[in-house]
Amino acid sequence: xxxxxxxxxxxxxxxxxxxxxxxxxxxxxxxxxxxxxxxxxxxxxxxxxxxxxxxxxxxxxxxxxxxxxxxxxxxxxxxxxxxxxxxxxxxxxxxxxxxxxxxxxxxxxxxxxxxxxxxxxxxxxxxxxxxxxxxxxxxxxxxxxxxxxxxxxxxxxxxxxxxxxxxxxxxxxxxxxxxxxxxxxxxxxxxxxxxxxxxxxxxxxxxxxxxxxxxxxxxxxxxxxxxxxxxxxxxxxxxxxxxxxxxxxxxxxxxxxxxxxxxxxxxxxxxxxxxxxxxxxxxxx
Amino acid sequence: xxxxxxxxxxxxxxxxxxxxxxxxxxxxxxxxxxxxxxxxxxxxxxxxxxxxxxxxxxxxxxxxxxxxxxxxxxxxxxxxxxxxxxxxxxxxxxxxxxxxxxxxxxxxxxxxxxxxxxxxxxxxxxxxxxxxxxxx
Numbered sequence: 098x099x100x101x102x103x104x105x106x107x108x109x110x111x112x113x114x115x116x117x118x119x120x121x122x123x124x125x126x127x128x129x130x131x132x133x134x135x136x137x138x139x140x141x142x143x144x145x146x147x148x149x150x151x152x153x154x155x156x157x158x159x160x161x162x163x164x165x166x167x168x169x170x171x172x173x174x175x176x177x178x179x180x181x182x183x184x185x186x187x188x189x190x191x192x193x194x195x196x197x198x199x200x201x202x203x204x205x206x207x208x209x210x211x212x213x214x215x216x217x218x219x220x221x222x223x224x225x226x227x228x229x230x231x232x233x234x235x236x237x238x239x240x241x242x243x244x245x246x247x248x249x250x251x252x253x254x255x256x257x258x259x260x261x262x263x264x265x266x267x268x269x270x271x272x273x274x275x276x277x278x279x280x281x282x283x284x285x286x287x288x289x290x291x292x293x294x295x296x297x298x299x300x301x302x303x304x305x306x307x308x309x310x311x312x313x314x315x316x317x318x319x320x321x322x323x324x325x326x327x328x329x330x331x332x333x334x335x336x337x338x339x340x341x342x343x344x345x346x347x348x349x350x351x352x353x354x355x356x357x358x359x360x361x362x363x364x365x366x367x368x369x370x371x372x373x374x375x376x377x378x379x380x381x382x
Numbered sequence: 383x384x385x386x387x388x389x390x391x392x393x394x395x396x397x398x399x400x401x402x403x404x405x406x407x408x409x410x411x412x413x414x415x416x417x418x419x420x421x422x423x424x425x426x427x428x429x430x431x432x433x434x435x436x437x438x439x440x441x442x443x444x445x446x447x448x449x450x451x452x453x454x455x456x457x458x459x460x461x462x463x464x465x466x467x468x469x470x471x472x473x474x475x476x477x478x479x480x481x482x483x484x485x486x487x488x489x490x491x492x493x494x495x496x497x498x499x500x501x502x503x504x505x506x507x508x509x510x511x512x513x514x515x516x517x518x
Contacts, residue, residue: 287466
């Protein structure tokens with residue numbers, strides 16, 4: 098329900114008339130909710146900014162939060178909630194910062210026996226509700242963006258492809274392998290094979306806590322795709338329990354070479370490339 | 383209709399596919415290659431598909447047929463330069479292109495052909511090395 102032009106005009110007057118009292122009362126209410134996690138002057142500065150935002154929006158003739166005149170207010174609310182989201186405040190505490198304005202305004206109105214004042218307040222209350230919902234919305238959006246960023250960073254972190262030798266790359270897999278990660282690993286490994294022209298890849302699963310049929314399926318797919326491109330894959334780092342699970346589940350690795358450790362895998366690849374690992378005798382000086 | 387050129391380099395026929403592989407193009411390539419293997423007497427075929435975004439089942443089968451045909455004509459076929467995205471798609475489709483040998487790039491493909499014909503692949507820098515010269 099939008100405000101009428103008269104109502105927004107009266108509200109603007111009301112907000113500017115009682116500006117100081119409102120800010121103090123409002124900041125106090127918000128401060129109680131935040132339990133001292135924000136300093137008083139900081140809160141007062143924030144609430145004063147918001148109070149100005151509301152006042153200017155009403156003075157400009159904003160009748161609803163989605164109006165063009167309320168654009169600046171929306172930006173302010175958005176910034177407030179994104180700051181609170183980053184500082185670790187809960188959504189509740191963020192929304193209360195806006196809701197508290199209702200109580201503060203009720204405090205300064207004083208006499209509510211007059212029908213017009215009551216109607217004004219109800220309309221104003223509706224406006225505040227929408228503003229708080231907007232705050233809530235932006236809070237959730239910021240949080241979701243944070244989570245998405247972190248998930249992406251985790252993917253980046255956990256799937257490096259390292260070069261072990263000329264023509265040999267290795268992927269040390271760490272953590273549970275779900276479909277999304279398996280896809281990333283597969284793409285990155287295959288791309289590295291193309292970029293470096295390495296005909297051998299070692300997939301090390303030492304850091305994978307459990308291998309079920311799905312994980313095995315992902316690894317097998319990667320190996321087959323690498324083969325299609327002309328590279329050979331060796332699976333290494335199979336722990337005893339995992340070997341037992343693999344057999345118990347009846348997973349067939351077929352003719353894919355499996356080694357118990359990365360060192361074994363590297364030795365195997367070097368052997369295939371007709372390299373020989375020898376210990377050189379140290380000459381004493 | 384567009385045609386894929388077949389280049390003779392030493393003992394190898396090099397085919398670099400730079401256009402969309404429509405069915406007709408694939409069939410034409412199969413014919414051209416068989417013809418070329420016989421006329422040139424080459425013993426190796428390298429098919430470079432690094433420019434191909436899509437390899438469908440028909441193209442996959444044609445590649446397999448080309449490999450079989452050239453094997454009958456005593457030439458080894460290596461498919462090189464398959465893109466990761468293409469490989470992933472083929473695996474998801476369950477097409478593992480049996481009977482086709484693959485290498486990551488043309489260089490490794492040439493090396494593979496040389497090795498399979500029992501010749502020692504030599505880098506340029508190795509040529510001065512007396513140990514690499516076979517004792518006659």
